Amino acid sequence: MTLCVTGLTVRLHARTVLEEIDLEIAAGQVVGLLGPNGSGKSTLLRSLAGLVARHAQQVTLNDLPLAALPLKIRARHIAFVPQHAEVEGDLSVEQIVRLGRTPWRRPFQGRNVGDERAVEEAIALMQLAPLRNRLWRQLSGGERQRSQIARALAQQPQILILDEPTNHLDIEYQLELMRLISELxxxxxxxxxxxxxxxxxxxxxxxxxxGRVVASGSPAAVLTPQRIQQTWGVCACVDRQETALNIRYAMRASALPRLRRNVG
Ligand SMILES: Nc1ncnc2c1ncn2[C@@H]1O[C@H](COP(=O)(O)OP(=O)(O)OP(=O)(O)O)[C@@H](O)[C@H]1O
Structure with missing residues (x-):
């Protein structure tokens, strides 16, 4: 399935947040969206998920505008995990993951074998089995993040959209999640x-x-020291080790005001 956005300009409260975005995302790509704070990443992801209603016409799935697809059908194709997902009510981890099956359920139909398999697979992939009965309000930030990703996986989408999914995750889970994402x-x-x-x-x-796309391509083509400097104002070395890239940042004097310490 190809997800496409053409000439997307989003204005929020009289501010232009995204400007003239053209993007074609082919089936099977793992696209990393990068940019400084406030550059428009979340707004673009929300638009791609069809959640910016005014612009759902400009986002197409296999040439069909998202606006033309019933919500249930859209949710069978696209799953979205926002940056700060919330859960209403006192739901357990397992119940949250089960929500991912909603687009596949028919009215008055109980759970079927496919639902059970999808839920169990998502729980296993996110290593949530020991927490399955734990309530949302009793979860740590990282456990909440993993529960929401499991909910999205249980949805069995063709396109998975994740807004900063590694937030709150420790290094091991960050690496595990990224490996999993890259292998889906x-x-x-x-x-x-x-x-x-x-x-x-x-x-x-x-x-x-x-709010503009300033580069798009392979990691090595996009993440050059010059572009990192231009985008984030940070000096970086980019080392290539066979197929891997290793980016190291140079420390510089802080732009933040210094705190005075009065000792003695
Ligand atoms: N509802 C809104 N009304 C007005 N401006 C908004 C609204 N939502 C977001 N913005 C602004 O739009 C810009 C882009 O926000 P967005 O959340 O898409 O950026 P981001 O790249 O995801 O940022 P971050 O890395 O900090 O999460 C920001 O300047 C933000 O202040």
């Missing part, structure tokens, strides 16, 4: 701040700055 036989679009994770697990990177 579906399309993934993922916003990330960690350039090393993006460079080493995504097949393509799209770089946003001030």
């Amino acid at each position: 036989p579906i399309t993934v679009v993922v916003a990330l701040h960690d350039l090393n994770l993006a460079a080493n697990f995504c097949t393509r990177l799209v770089l946003l700055k001030s």
Whole structure:
């Protein structure tokens, strides 16, 4: 399935947040969306998921505007995990993951074998079995993140859209999640701040700055020291080790005001 956005300009409260975005995401790509704070990543991901209603006409799935697809059908194709997902009510991890099956359920139909398999698979992939009966409000930030990703996996989408999914995850889970994402036989679009994770697990990177796409291509083509400097104002060395990229940042004097310490 090809997800496409053409000439997308989004204005929120009289501010232009995205400007003239053209993007074609082919089936099977793992696209990393990068950019400084406020550059428009979340807004673009929400648009791709069809959640910016005014612009759902400009996003197409295999040439069909998302606006033309009933919500249930859209949800069978696209799953979205926002940056700060919330859960209403006192749901357990297992109940949250089961929500992912909603688009596949028929009215008055109980759970079927396919539902059970999808839920169990998602719980296992996110290593949530020991937490399955734990309530949402009793979960840590990382456990909540993994529960929401499991919910999206249980949805069995063709396209998975994740907004900073590594937030709250420790290093082991960050690496595990990125490995899993890169091995899924579906399309993934993922916003990330960690350039090393993006460079080493995504097949393509799209770089946003001030609401515009300023670069798109392979990690090695996008993440050059010059572009990192231009985009984030940070000096970086980019080492290539066979197929891997290793990005190291040079420390510089802080732009933040210094705290005075009065000792003694
Ligand atoms: N509802 C809104 N009304 C007005 N401006 C908004 C609204 N939502 C977001 N913005 C602004 O749009 C810009 C892009 O926001 P967005 O959340 O898409 O950026 P981002 O790249 O995901 O940022 P971050 O890396 O900090 O999560 C920001 O300047 C933000 O302040």
